[in-house]
Amino acid sequence: MTNTSGFDETLNAAQKLLADRLAVIETHKRNxxxxxxxxxxxxxxERETAxxxxxxxxxxxxxxxxRQxxxxxxxVRAPGRPRKAGSTRTSSSRQRREEGTTTAGVPSQTSTSAGSESAERSQV
Structure with missing residues (x-):
């Protein structure tokens, strides 16, 4: 016959350790x-107060x-009609400037330092 008393004591000790750990988990879950x-x-x-x-x-x-x-x-603000959303589109004139075109789709003529230098050379 084998000695099972040591085996049973080990299992009982392990079960007690697990029970203590599980009790902490149960408390944490309730919280x-x-x-x-x-x-x-x-x-x-908060919604009702608003x-x-x-x-x-x-x-x-x-x-x-x-307040007085x-x-x-x-x-928290009371629910109601949503506020008017801000425009997400850029203005067409701003967009054309960024693209470098005019209203007719022609490239805009912006003065550059290279262009002014050539104008000065032709006058000399």
């Missing part, structure tokens, strides 16, 4: 889930009056 829930609740509350701030302004309260009675302007 991360609670943090995610709190973050979601905060985002929802909406109630906008409703107060729409009801005739000014931002200065709201102790409210802080919300960090």
């Amino acid at each position: 991360t889930l609670a943090e995610d829930e709190a973050r979601t609740a905060l985002v929802e509350r 909406q109630s701030w906008a409703a107060a302004l729409a009801a005739g309260w000014s931002a200065a009056e709201m 009675i102790g409210f802080k302007e919300p960090a």
Whole structure:
């Protein structure tokens, strides 16, 4: 018969070490889930606060009056119509200058130092 008491003791010690490590993981998982829930609740509350701030302004309260009675302007803006997007196109005259052409598509005549030197030589 083989001596299994040493084997069993080793397994029991390993299982205890794993149980301690798993307990830490379980605690960490509970904490991360609670943090995610709190973050979601905060985002929802910020949105509701922004909406109630906008409703107060729409009801005739000014931002200065709201601050005067102790409210802080919300960090998050209430959802609504998006702002007008800025133009992403360059103006056509600017684009033509960058391309070096005029409105007729003819290359623009810009004075260069080489061109002015040849003009000076022809006058001499």
